[in-house]
Amino acid sequence: MSQALIRRAIREELHTVQALVQTVVDEIYGGLWASPPLPVDEESWDLSWVAIVNGSIVGTILTREEWIEDLWVLRESRGRGIGLQLLAKGEAEILERGHREFRLRVLKVNTRAINFYRQQGWQTTREFLHEKFPVTMLEMVKSIQQN
DSSP, rough: OOOOOOEEEOGGHHHHHHHHHHHHHHHHHHTSSOOOOOOOOOOOGGGGEEEETTTEEEEEEEETTTTTEEEOOOGGGGOOOOOHHHHHHHHHHHHHTTTTTTEEEEEETTTTHHHHHHHTEEEEEEEEEOSSSOOEEEEEEOOOOOO
């Protein structure tokens, strides 16, 4: 398990963060409904957290309200605990906003991600068609018990 430095992205890195997201989206979803490059939502990556290993950005997470909006880790960095670190940071950020229930959306075909989230206590609450693309999505939820 690698220990990554998790910190806010800085303005000079936003292009790198966007390129990382595009790379991972194209790798995982390319060919499902279109050939790469696939459209990637214009997010406020300046609010994202990044995982740094050996001076390079290898992953990112972005949250909004109670939602994990995006969580992406480069292929060569998966399976090393970096996704766990990013998810923990995202969950902590949502908790700091006062939410006790976390939400995310994931493509149903992305079984690796679904299994990852389930191992961290997330549960599938609904299945639905994506609003723009011909793919099935899952909404997953994780609740934090109050002490």
